[in-house]
Amino acid sequence: MSTTAPPPGAKTNRLGLDVKSYRGSKTTLCAGCGHNAISERIIDAFYEMGIDPVRVMKLSGIGCSSKSPAYFLSPAHGFNSVHGRMPSVATGAVLANSSMLGIGVSGDGDTGAIGIGQFVHLMRRNLPFIYIVEDNGCYGLTKGQFSPTADLGSTLKTGVVNDLPAIDLCQLAIQLGASFVARSFSGDKRQLTAVLKAALSHRGTCMIDVISPCVTFNDHQGSTKSYAYAKEHDEPLGEISFIPFFEDIAIDYEPGTSTEVTMHDGSRLVLKKLADDYDPTDRTQAMQTLHETARRGEFATGILYIEPDKDDFLATLNLVDEPLAALPLERVRPSRAALDEVMESLR
Numbered sequence: 001m002s003t004t005a006p007p008p009g010a011k012t013n014r015l016g017l018d019v020k021s022y023r024g025s026k027t028t029l030c031a032g033c034g035h036n037a038i039s040e041r042i043i044d045a046f047y048e049m050g051i052d053p054v055r056v057m058k059l060s061g062i063g064c065s066s067k068s069p070a071y072f073l074s075p076a077h078g079f080n081s082v083h084g085r086m087p088s089v090a091t092g093a094v095l096a097n098s099s100m101l102g103i104g105v106s107g108d109g110d111t112g113a114i115g116i117g118q119f120v121h122l123m124r125r126n127l128p129f130i131y132i133v134e135d136n137g138c139y140g141l142t143k144g145q146f147s148p149t150a151d152l153g154s155t156l157k158t159g160v161v162n163d164l165p166a167i168d169l170c171q172l173a174i175q176l177g178a179s180f181v182a183r184s185f186s187g188d189k190r191q192l193t194a195v196l197k198a199a200l201s202h203r204g205t206c207m208i209d210v211i212s213p214c215v216t217f218n219d220h221q222g223s224t225k226s227y228a229y230a231k232e233h234d235e236p237l238g239e240i241s242f243i244p245f246f247e248d249i250a251i252d253y254e255p256g257t258s259t260e261v262t263m264h265d266g267s268r269l270v271l272k273k274l275a276d277d278y279d280p281t282d283r284t285q286a287m288q289t290l291h292e293t294a295r296r297g298e299f300a301t302g303i304l305y306i307e308p309d310k311d312d313f314l315a316t317l318n319l320v321d322e323p324l325a326a327l328p329l330e331r332v333r334p335s336r337a338a339l340d341e342v343m344e345s346l347r
């Protein structure tokens, strides 16, 4: 787990690392799978933000999507958990070592079906963690059955019609208290990179649902998670400009046409409104927008909701700043006197 020195003359980031330090193993996913494009965007965002890959923990569950941490950030620490159980592993890992940056990749089945109980508790805790759902509306790894994010009335390749309503993971995350909720499309390079960079600057749970077509099992007519459907029904809420704290760039915009949000690390997020006045800090408006776009058969993309100053789980638990894993025994074990006092109080 180390980075290698870039060759002379190579383009490097603010840490002096070239993009190779952010790549992973060669993908074994199908050519054209949306998940591969998301891995590329993760590589771009971490490289451009100058995050030290050795200080990153990448986690996942089970599925084609959950294989993808192998395809980015080779020098990072990785843990592939049991199906749907990544949130509890992530919670333990982040609490044990809060000096690391945690990113998890899950699937719509891993999150919305077997892992839904774990997902809801992760969202309500506001753990500092980036949680990506690579959403293809099916169980790709087990040959394309409907997942809980498949839309009512959408069809499988075989013609079977889905007769259950979809779970909207973004609505759920906002309702439960996640402080950064976004939706994007694997084919939208610019938007997805900006969303990921903003997530890297946020302190709290970032839930990013990325529509990521499965070319093998769910890219046909009748699917609402195909490339064609996503391109036609993507409703961007606005143009995202992300200015990292280490770049001093001024951008001009007409007053009243944009919302500027200052992130935890001092980076700035400028959201230029396209349609009506969308305020990403307004939870009620976010829920209403998701509800209305879904009713029209469309999906709103961009940063749907952000609460930059909300206490994260570490603050809620009143943890010390040092990583718990590095504390000496005498600081984590109660003294004999303290234990005697507890025993005395129970008599």
Ligand SMILES: Cc1ncc(C[n+]2csc(CCOP(=O)(O)OP(=O)(O)O)c2C)c(N)n1
Pocket (backbone or CB within 6 Å): 062, 063, 064, 065, 066, 083, 106, 107, 108, 109, 110, 111, 114, 134, 136, 138, 139, 140, 141, 142, 147
């Ligand atoms: C406990 C358990 N139950 C079921 C499975 C079978 N299984 C493996 S992956 C998967 C679903 C994957 O779907 P998703 O999370 O959407 O990922 P995708 O492959 O679509 O990226 C299932 C049901 C399993 N591995 N473990």
Ligand code: SF4
Pocket (backbone or CB within 6 Å): 028, 029, 030, 032, 033, 034, 035, 064, 065, 136, 140, 141, 213, 214, 215, 216, 217
């Ligand atoms: S089966 Fe679908 S989800 Fe899995 S790698 Fe292939 S295209 Fe991607």
Ligand SMILES: [Mg+2]
Pocket (backbone or CB within 6 Å): 063, 107, 108, 109, 134, 135, 136, 137, 138, 139, 140, 147
């Ligand atoms: Mg899936």
